[in-house]
Amino acid sequence: ARARRRALCPLLTPDRLGMPAMFAQDAPWAEAQAELSAMSMYATPRNKCTCLLNCCARLNLGLAARGGGHGADEFLPALVTVMLHCPLRPLAASIAYAGAYRHPLRLEADGESRCYLTHALSALEFIRTCGASQLVGVSPRAFAVAMAVGLRGAALEEAEAVTAEERSAREVPPLVARGGGSGLFFSMRW
DSSP states (O other): OOOOOOOOOTOOOTTTTOHHHHHHHTTTTHHHHHHHGGGGGGOHHHHHHHHHHHHHHHHHHHHHHHOOOOOOHHHHHHHHHHHTTSSSSHHHHHHHHHHHHHHHHHHOHHHHHHHHHHHHHHHHHHHHHHHHGGGTTOOHHHHHHHHHHHHHHHHHHHHHHHHHHHHHHHHOOOOOEEEEETTTEEEEEE
């Protein structure tokens, strides 16, 4: 999933998602990403839904400030863009958890939470399954090439990370004996 996300980052730009340029300029991506990233710090479904609501509120305010009226055609590409640049595994787990464990009557009472939860689930599914036919101005061949290059780059990064972990695992600190009294104690010296 991480490799696919890395490969999709250069492909899933607001213009390729069909978002008008006036909405994509200087959008509040960083603030919205911070709200989504905060989801993993909370344990309750209610707090996770609150983070999602805050993210969506920031996106809506930012889109409204740039072009006045906007709808789902502008909001969903903005949400996809924001989610793509967040760590997807914890984000997907947090959203699934909030959807599964938030009391249904509470979601019914707060239609806004339910709406944004549905948008978030849709955006995650789009990131997981999108192809060239769903992007503006991307041929199937260009999509395949970009994905291959991105996946290869992600595999190389992962191999380098594993190598670095193996190197640090080999550097085990020596055991140091500390004596005294009735016993001998060993401790690691870092």
